Amino acid sequence: MLTELDSQVVGPVMSAVDPRLAGEVAGFDATIAHTPDVVVGAATAADVVAAVRWAHAHGMPVAVQGTGHGTRAPVASGLLITTWRLDQVRVDRVAGTATIGAGARWADVIDAAAPLGLVPIAATDPSVGVVGYLLGGGLGPFARSHGFSSDHVERCTVVTGTGDLVEAGPAGDAELLWALRGGKHGLGVVTDLRLRLARVPALYGGYLAFAEEHVPAVVRGWLAWTRQAPPEVTTNLTIVHRGEERAIRSHPDARKLALLLVTYPGGAAEGERAVAPLRALAPTLADTLAPMPLTDLAEMHGESMDPGPTWVRGTMLREADDALAEAWLAHVGPGASHPFGGVQLRHVAGATEVDVPEGSAVAGRGARYTALLVGQDPASFDAMPDVAETILRSLDPWRMPEVNPNFAGVAAGVWAPDVARRLAAVRRRVDPHGLFAPRG
Template identity: 50%
Template sequence: MSRTLADTLSAQVTGPVLVPGDDGYDDEVAAFNLATTLRPDVAVGATSTQDVVAAVRAARAHGVPLVVHATGHGAEHPVTSGLLVSTRRLDAVHVDPAARTATVGAGVRWAAVAAAAAEHGLAPVAGSSPTVGVVGYLLGGGVGPFARSHGFSSDRLLGATVVTGTGEVVEVSAAAHPDLLWALRGGKHGLGVVTQVTVGLVAMPELYAGSWTFAAEHVEAVVRGWLAWTATADPDTTTSLAVARFPDLPVVPEPLRGRTVLHLRFARPGDAATGEAVAAPLRALAPVVADEVGVLPVSETARIFADPTEPAASWVGGALLTHAEDDLASAWLAALGPDADHPFLAVELRHLAGATSLDVDGGSAVSGRSAAFSLGVLAVDPRAFAAAPDATARALDALRPWLADESNPNLCGALAPRWHPWTQQRLDDVRHRYDPDGVLRSTGPTNPTNPLAGGEEG
C-alpha cells in the first residue's frame, strides 16, 4: 500500500515523496523533540498548496490517515503509519507595512517574521522561542512574552489558506468561512492543513525586558514575592518564573553546572523609565546573581527566555491555574520546588490574565481565557521520562484547588488539551464540516486520560 500510494503521489506533487528506506526519509520526518519518533508509511515534502491538495485527496482515496509535520517544535507523540505532510518548504514571508500585516507560509518560524517586520519598525506578537513554527503556534492560541499586554497570539490571526479534509482549498477570513477562522484561533488539530496565514503586526518602538537570575537559597522568597506582586501587576507587563535544577554534566555551561537557579522574566512594551519603575519591586525581591533586564530591541525578544534552539529529547507537561495566593506558593514549592522529589529539569509559572482574558472580535476557540497563570514542567533526561507522567499527576493533584477546567494545547505538552464543553462541541462540529471522513489526524496528545480529570469534560 505504501509503495502504491507513494507512486501515485510522485506523479502528482512537485516535492519529494518518500517511504522508509529512501534517501532523505529520515531527515524529512525528523522531529524537534528527539524523544518523538515519526515513521509514517509515506512522507510528502509539500512545496505548494497544490501538493497538499494532492496528498489529502490521495489519503482520502486510499483510506489512510494524514498528519501534518508542523514546522518548529512540532509533534509530541509518535506517528507509526499513514501519510505525513511536511510543510517546511512553504517558507515565504511578505510584510505589508501599510496594513501592518505579515503573510507567511506554513514553513516559517517566528524568527523570520520578526526579522522581516523589524525592517518596517513593526513586530509580531510571537512566542518565547524564535524556532517555534508560526502556524502550529497560532493554532493553539500562543502565549508569549507579550501575553498580558497583547493577548493570545492567535487573536491576530486575520486569514488563512486551508486545505480541507476533502481536498478543497478555502481562503479563510472574517468574511469568508468565519466558522473556520473562529476554530483556527486556538482549536489546534483536525481543522484542515493550513498552508499560509496572515497575521496582524504591532508597533513596539520601545521595550524594557529581560530576566533576572536568583540563587537557590532565594527561590522561596522570590516565588512568594512575585506571586504577591502579580495581584496588582501593571496590565502591560508580562512576567514568568522558572526554577531549573541543572545536572553536574559537561553539556551544562560551567556557571550553571550542578546548580539550582530561578529565572524571573520581565517584558513591558514602553519607555525605559516606566519599565524600570515597574520592575523595581521584582529586582528587589532578593540578591540577584545576574541582572539582564533593561532596554531590549524588539527584534531580540528571544533573549528574554533564552529557549534552546537545537533539537533535543524532552517531556513537557502543563496546566492552567485560576488564581493565586500565598497558599499556592506553599503548595507549588512543596510539590515542585528546589527540594521536592521530582524528575524535572525545570518547572515554570507564567502570569496570564490581562489582555489574554479579552476575546477577539468574531470570537475564538482558544482555551484559557479565564486562567490567571499557567504551570509547566520539563524533563530532558530520557531516563526520567517514564516517571514524568506520574510525577506530573501528583503535582497537579497537590495544586487541585487552583486548577482550571481547561488546558491549552500549546501549554499542556504531553497531556491532553481541554476546552470548555461549549467550545469543544462547536470545534467538533467545525471539524466534521470540513473533514467529514476524519482524514486529518493529530501529532499532539489526544488521550482523554488527563491528570486534570474531575472537572467538566472538554
C-alpha cells in the same frame, strides 16, 4: 502507487524505505522518530491539495509537521505532509500585517517585521513554528499586553479533508477561522495565514536569576507583585536545574536557580520603574533587564533553541495566592526532588481575558496564571507522568477545568463543553472522512 502521487506534486514523495525520509521528518525532539508509510514534502499549497486527495483515495490517515516543536508522539503509519518548505514571509508595512507560510518560524517573522518597526505577538522561543503555535492559541512574552497570539490571526488558507483549498476568514469560512484560533487539531492543513503585527516602538526585558536559597522568597514576593502588576508587563518565574538553561550553565556551582523573566513593550524608564520591586525581592546572580532590539527575544529570555528531547505537561490556574505558593514550593522548591529540568509559573490575564469581537476557540481564556513542567532527560521520561500528576493535583484548588492544548503536552487539550461541541461540528464539516483524526 507512489508514481501517481509523485507526478502530481512539486515536492519530494518518499516511501517508508526511502533513505531521505529520516532527514525529511526530523523535528525538534530528536527522540521522536516518525515512520509513516508515505511522506510528501509540500513545496506548494497545490502539493498539499494533491496529497490529501491521494490519501483519501487510498484510505490513509493524514498527519502534518512543520518544525516539529509540538510533536508528542511518532507518526507510525499513513501519510505525513511536511510543510517546512513553505516558509515564505511577506510583510505589508502599510497594513501592519504579515502573510506567513506554514513552515515559517517566529524568527523569520521577527526578522522581516523588525526593520519596519513592527513585531509579531510571537512565542518566547523564536525557533518555534508559527502555524502550530497559533492553532493552539499561543501565550508568549506579550500575553498580558497583547493577548493570545491567535487573537491576531486575520485569515488562514486551509486544505480541508476533502482536498479543497478554502479561505478561513470574514470573507470566506468565518466559522473555520473561529475554530483555527485555538482549536489546534483536525481542522485541515493550514498552508498560509495573515497575521496582524503590533507597532512596538521600544522593548525592555530580560531576566533576573536568583540562587536556590532565595527561591521561596522570590516565589512569594513575585506572586504578591503580580496582583498589582502593570497590565503591560508579562512575567514568568521558572525554577531550573540539571544544567538545562544557559543561565544556570553560567553558574556551575548552582544546582537550582529561579529565573524571573520580564517583557515590557515600552521604554527603559518605564520598564525600570515597573521592575524595581522585582529587583528588590532578593540578591541576584544575574540581571539582564535592559532595553532590547525587537529581534532579540531569544537572548532576552535565555532560551535554548537547540533541538532536543522534551516532555511537557501544564495546566491553567484561576488564581495564585500564598497557599498555592506553599503547595508549589513543597514539590519544586529548595530540597525538593523531581525529574523536571524546569518548572514554571506564568502570569497572564490582562489582554488574554478579552476575546476577539467575533470570538475564538481558545482554551483557558479566563486563566490568570499557568503552571508548566518541562523535562529534557529521556532517562527520566517514564517517571514524569506520575510525578507531574502529583504536582498538578496539589494545585487542584486553583486549577481550571480547561487546559490549553499548547500547555497540555503529552495530554490532550480540554475546552469548555460548549466550545468542544462547536469545534467537533467544525471538524466533522471540514474533515468528513476523518483523515486528520488522531490515531492510536
